[in-house]
Amino acid sequence: MPAPLSAIPVHLLTGFLGSGKSSLIRRLIEQKPADERWAVVINEFGRVGIDQAMFEERDDLVVKGLPGGCLCCQLAVVLQASLVNLLHRHRPDRLIIEPSGLGHPAGLIEVLRGEGLAEALAVRDVIALLDPRRLEDPRARAHETFRDQLVMADGVALTMTDLATPQQVQAAKDWLGELWPHKRWIREAPHGDLPLSLLREGGRHAAGAAALGSPAHRAAREGALHSAKDAARDAVPAEREPSPGRPVREEGASLGHATLGWRWHAEDVFDLDRLAALLGELPAGLRVKGVLHTADGWKLYNRAEGTVSLSGTAWRRDSRLELIGEAGRLPDAEALEGRLAGCLDSR
Secondary structure, three states, rough: OOOOOEEEEEEEEEEEEOOOOHHHHHHHHHHOOOOOEEEEEEEOOOOOHHHHHHHHOEEEEEEEEEEOOOOOOHHHHHHHHHHHHHHHHHHOOEEEEOOOOOHHHHHHHHHHOOOOOOOEEEEEEEEEEOOOHHHHHHHHHHHHHHHHHHHHHEEEEOOOOOOOOHHHHHHHHHHHHHOOOOOOOEEEHHHOOOOOOOHHHOOOOHHHHHHOHHHHHOOOOOHHHHHHHHHHOOOOOOOOOOOOOOEEEEEEOOOOEEEEEEEEEOOEHHHHHHHHHHHHHOOOOOOEEEEEEEOOEEEEEEOOEEEEEEEOOOOOOEEEEEEEEEEEOOOOHHHHHHHHHHEOOOO
């Protein structure tokens, strides 16, 4: 009989939308000791699930995607069940959890310290990612979840510093230095570069810190608990699969934000130039990401804070595109879907 699971180190990597969490996790995986098996749980606010396409599973790495809400509220019940199954099936040496950019760490920590998980897991330092440029937006500073993610963090990784000015980086360090409780460390992490030693040597997250909470997330979590009870009485519908030329559209809204996404059949191929031009026309404030089959190969598209990146990917299951923005500011779904259809390669 396998030994009981005990004190598996858990690292929470929080950060607002587009802060570079997935990129940082990829850099950490590159430093993984060969004799360790890691599990990575990726939560996306959007419903189609794209970030998991950035990771290639292998024997020593298990990647679990949980799209469609926040782990701390709407998906709390799903997270608990998924973690119990993952831990007993794969018995990882280390667990990394990437909450949604709109997720509040307090509710998530409550789940991890709850019944069925408290003995198996040891919540280590909570690490928040911060793009220094975002602090120049007054709406960011005033956003409850944005601020709480940083207040609750034990350490802060400053991402996108290669795109920020030295003045913006220093202003972020000064602002973080005024937060209470004080951070154990603040490190620049351009391109997601963060030493694994910061995770391995980190201590336990302070038990009292989880007392900080968000009324909006708490209300969403209570609503999700009621929904979960109702869903338990009904069969869970299977995920709709796209067919060639007929994408599946997914929409959602919560916590003042909305999502709009699609999944296309793997046989649908986009013209990369036309698609890139269309995505470039979308409003600047939108978070846009996708994994797409193009005539130039499979591509991972990522736009955050006005910066666009395009890279290759091993994903081959289907094409996916997701838009996230403030409620009421997304483009018309029908009109955009028609324009996206016009970007398909007709050859």
